[in-house]
Amino acid sequence: MNIQIRRAVKEDCARLLELIQELADYEKAPEEVTVTLAHFEDSGFGPNPVWWAFVAEIDGKVEGFALYYIRYSTWKGQCLYLEDFLVTEKLRGKGAGKLLFDRVMEEAKEKGFKRMVWQVLDWNEPAINFYKKYNATLDPAWLNGILDF
Template sequence: MNIHIRRAERKDCKRLLELIQELADYEKAPQEVTVTLEHFEESGFGPQPIWWAFVAEIDGKVEGFALYYIRYSTWKGQCLYLEDFLVTEKLRGNGAGKLLFDRIIEEARDRGFKRMVWQVLEWNEPAINFYKKYNATLDPEWVNGILDF
């Protein structure tokens, strides 16, 4: 199995949205993905991109991704916020997730960010166990606030 980690390109957006839908299905929220391909492409590859990503190509097909943006902490400064991180279910356990996560950590360090932040659902034991291998702090004190418009 050949795993190649690279920066996402505009041509990957359609596949990324398929993987985002797979993630939403896994997280029991399949109806929540409402972003259009056009908006998604413009947000990542337009004149002022607001997100970036790495993809895991396995035998020439994008089978995983890690999408991030810059978040600002008034306490720490610029941080990398890992919005989505997924390897397709059928290909988990082959090392692609570790390669992607390691690449995101490298990106955060290369860009001089002070920390990396993400969320994980409390019932997602496989993901929690994965993050624990990195000695990540999983903070149960904060409650997410969301206001949809």
Template sequence: MSDCPRLLELIIELAIFEREPDAVTVTLEEFEAAGFGPKPVWKAFVVEDNGIVVGFALYYIRYSTWKGQRLYLEDLVITEAYRGKGLGKLLFDRLIQETRELGFSGMVWQVLDWNEPAIKFYKKYEANIEAGWLNAALSKEQVINFK
């Protein structure tokens, strides 16, 4: 739990990189409760340098009616100064191991179509990058104001 403030900083760094600087609305309290409260929904692996978190991979369990239980990689983030040093590979390899250890039917995630470095990284693993799916969502406000 003590890493949560730093993880949230990295999440904001990711949102800025992904051209969505105002999209992060989760509070630190909500984030901590979701990971360490009575019903935790996410887990994460971190990489550190001299005791400071410089990257993380956050995941949760997803259920597919077609495939069964799968590990869903929500975020894989390495702070900019540490990119290209193999830390992303270290985390991604650990996620594959976790998927295997938990007996899941696979691992899934999303990548922005313009994020060429990430796409190149995933292609090294021979990942299937699908086209044709559109993301859909309702915001907290939309849910609250639903009539």
């Protein structure tokens, strides 16, 4: 299986939204995806992009992605925040996730960021086990604060 990791381009956005919906379904929150394709495209490829992504492609089809943005820590400076990371079920266990995650880590290091941050649901054992392979710290002390407008 020949897995290609590359930067996402605007033409990937419709497929990325399909995968984002797949992730929301898996996380038991299918109704939470409300972003429009136009807003998503503009946010990543408009005049002031706020997110970037890498995709895993096989035979010309995007089967995984890692979407990130820059977050600022008053303690550490700029950090890479991995917002979403998904590999389709048919690709799981075939190395695509490792290739994507490694590419995002490389990006953070290239940009001189001091850390990479993400969230994982406490019941998502496959993801938790994946991150543990990297000796990642999973911090249970922090609670998420959210205000919807």
